Amino acid sequence: MQYGYFDDQRREYVITQPDTPLPWINYLGCQEYFGLISNTAGGYSFYRDARLRRLTRYRYNHLPLDQGGRYLYLRDDESGRYWSPSGAPTNCDLERYSCRHGMGYTVIGSVYQGISAHTRYFVPLDETLEIWQLTVINQRARPAWLSIFSCVEFCLWDAQDDATNFQRNFSIGEVEIADGVIYHKTEYRERRDHFGWFACSEPVEGFDTQREAFFGPGRGWERPLVVEGGESANSVAHGWAPVGSHHVRLRLEPGETRQVQFVLGYHENARDQKFDPPGSQILNKKTVRPIIARYRDAAAVDAAFCRLRTYWDGLLSVCQVETPSVHANRMVNIWNAYQCMMTFNLSRSASFYESGVGRGLGFRDSNQDLLGFVHMAPERARQRILDLAATQYPGGGAYHQYQPLTKKGNNEIGGNFNDDPHWLILGVAAYLKETADWSILDEPAPFDNEPGSEQPLYEHLHRSFRYTLERLGPHGLPLIGRADWNDCLNLNCFSETPGQSFQTTTNKDGKVAESVFIAGLFVLAARELAAIACRRGAAADAQRCLDAAARMTETVKAHGWDGAWFVRAYDDFGRKIGSKECAEGQIFIEPQGFCVMAGIGLDDGRARQALDSVRRHLATPHGIVLQQPAYSRYYPHLGEISSYPPGYKENAGIFCHNNPWIMIAEAMTGNGDGTFDYYLRINPSAREPISDVHCNEPYVYAQMIAGRDAPAHGEAKNSWLTGTAAWNYYAATQWILGIRPEYDGLRIAPVIPEAWAGFRAVRKFRGVTYNIEVHRQGPGNRVSLRVDSQPLAGDIVAPPADGRAWVAVEVAIG
Ligand code: GLC
Ligand code: GLC
Secondary structure, X not given: OOOEEEEOOOOEEEEOOOOOOOOOEEEEOOOOEEEEEEOOXXXXXXXXXXXXXXXXXXXXXXXXXXXXXXXXXXXXXXXXXXXXXXXXXXOOOOEEEEEEEOOOEEXXXXXXXXXXXXXXXXXXXXXXXXXXXXXXXEOOOOOEEEEEEEEEEEEEEOHHHHOOOHHHHOOOOEEEEEOXXXXXXXXXXXXXXXXXXXXXXXXXXXXXXXXXXXXXXXXXXXXOXXXXXXXXXXXXXXXXXXXXXXXXEEXXXXXXXXXXXXXXXXXXXXXXXXXXXXXXXXXXXXXXXXXXXXXXXXXXXXXXXXHHHHHHHHXXXXXXXXXXXXXXXXXXXXXXXXXXXXHHHHOOOEOOOOEOOOOOEEHXXXXXXXXXXXXXXXXXXXXXXXXXXXXXXXXXXXXXXEOOOOXXXXXXXXXXXXXHHHHHHHHHHHHHHHHOOHHHHHOEEOOOOOOOOOEEHHHHHHHHHHHHHOOEOOOOOEEOEOOOOOOOOOXXXXXXXXXXXXXXXXXXXXXXXXXXXHHHHHHHHHHHHHHHHHHOOOHHHHHHHHHHHHHHHHXXXXXXXXXXXXXXXXXXXXXXXXXXXXXXXXXXXXXXXXXHHOOOXXXXXXXXXXXXXXXXXXXXXXXXXXXXXXOOOOOOOOHHHHHOOOOEOOEOOEEOOOHHHHHHHHHHOOOHHHHHHHHXXXXXXXXXXXXXXXXXXXXXXXXXXXXOOOOOOOOEEXXXXXXXXXXXXXXXXXXXXXXXXXXXXXXXXXXXXXXXXXXXXXXXXXXXXXXXXXXXXXXXXXXXXXXXXXXXXXXXXXXXXXXXXXXXXXXXXX
16 A cells, blocks of 8 residues: 655655655755654754754654644634644645655645645755745635644753753743744853744734743644634743744635745854843844845745755766666665765654654764765765764774764763774775775874874774774684674673663673674775775785785684574674574574675685575565574573564564665675565565555665564664665665776676666766666676777776766676
8 A cells, every 4th residue: 555656757755645654754954954844744953963952842752643843724714714734733634635755845735625735845055944935825716814823842952851851941931022033042041152033924913932822721733722713822932832933814816826934943143242232131133134034035935945956956966877677766866865865964863763862973873874975975974984083992992972063972872882993994995985085094083082192094994903803702703892783782781670771781891702793894894994005005004904804704714604604693601693503593684794795605605505594594575684583582691682572673673774785795696686686675665555564654764674573574663864775775876786986996797687678877976977878688797898989898997087077888798
């Protein structure tokens, strides 16, 4: 069953009924001001940091689930009937409801009793504000007298404090109202120099800023007293809960169309210019007034919207493909690329599953995210890499997370996740391959943000490399620390206390438990570092890396091979995890993917065997589960993984993040059909027809789909902010379509299904547009290339030496 359809021409997903199985959301904003918006206009906004600068309030896990947002009410002033054109919160019987989620904007609207009303929500580029552009059309045969009421509930900035500290917060709310603009200035009197504002393009009939006055006692979003009565109370908030509401009256002739803009913004004043007149307590509005004036003008709003479209067209144009698969096309060309930009912007901070008050930016997460967006925003990738490197410890380890506002490592979580340092090497390698900007390696970056500790990025990478060599366990495999990629495999934790964090409790000395996954990751990272060192002319460094990688490969073969697949780890007792010797958890996905990606076993058949074992034991129609058999009970020596009921999350859920590792491994062994089959199993667009089972949005990846041990097998959770976005994008573009940046140029080495006659792609790479045409000539994956009609040896197309901005690459495959 479907709840909408893809409009690929417009790069939109169109939702045709408000009652989707879960809120289906989109993001507004791509620089500093961000918002989440559901298909019924639920959600909230913040400036840069979802916890510390929350503009509007949102109550997670509400009943109904998605309540509170950017709501407009329309009221027929003749009949007194009122409704929300976005569905929520009044839930009237709307006609022709639709929600169009597009690139950085959402349009929601409907028709109700002859009145058509659609609102376009977006954040203009280079502004810290959002626009709600409402278009109302009177489709009746007679004039319509309408009232419009807007409403937002302001958050008192720190979302965590806002949701808990009521003894203080109910007494501090403050607003000002001037020229129809509502200014939210709680705490501005003291240490804050920022405020929120909410304006309307039309003269307002009235306003409200005190929540209880607008809603009335005992009422909620679905039945505000003021809307029911058709008259604002002109309330001025003191303490309690400030809101922003305007009342606008319209008279529309039959067939008449009117546009009204509401604009919600964030603004900062210089410390010494906070008040006007100076010395007063009155907010200085001079600096923000020109901005407000600009967006009261509909033409300026339209122009801002066009700029936003051009921005997204530009980003997406870096890689556009035309394959025989509509699902691959729309994910690669539109939605997966878009999701990669969102994970870059927000990491794992704010979604409908991440409440914005928890995690900052994860070290491993952000490095992996680079794989998906570096081609679209290389300069931002550069900055991200340097920020990440600055949260590394001098010993090579890294803070597991850092706060985006301060860019400082998060002390509560600390480090000792022993996989973390290597993701930096992979992130930097991806950046270098895309840009050839070798200067980044000489860029000084501090350790632990400590001034004076700066070392070139290149040195940071070597500390990452050495970190593992200084932490080897009894079998010579890397010690796991608090956890590796699998945050929930906590082998040094042994927790029996409810509520204790599995990630930060360490009550074993950590000298025994080892990770085969980190071994694979280490081999891959060491090889990358060797390639980097080699190109810097540091031959001795390169050799050291290659030797260590070779030794680790032998160790994996000796102690990390279980006969038909790679072992997962050794526990604190030195016993195997992910082995046929285990009662549960006999085979895990992660080492099969990463060891093969690192090249281990490609030469002796083990890779093929491991992948066949994955197919036999872990593959389901909904994707590949993380391990089998699922853990049926809690095991303190394994940690959080066994805390989940079977089939969910890390306990045998389909963790979509690591499915692409298997796709890439399959591609490396030349299995085009197998790779694409796995790709489609978790591709959201391919799952659209089973939206009632999948439940999450059909246009973005979810972190997890319930595994075969779960009653709800096939149901997705945690959409949007997940490493799944980058890895699937990377697998699809670089390994299936095989358009792969390398240090020396763009490699074209597709591993596509036998049935494909070929595909076309346009890829911008280091300032050159590559027009690529692939034609199948027979089975298999052997390629021969012609560049601008001249045969080329090998499969790497270097950017043309003569500075041309365009090359034509013909690829014969088979
Ligand atoms: C989550 C985390 C990621 C971790 C994964 C597996 O996606 O963000 O860091 O690797 O879970 O536990
Ligand atoms: C929880 C989640 C896991 C995540 C971890 C780190 O354990 O289940 O997916 O990686 O938290 O925050």
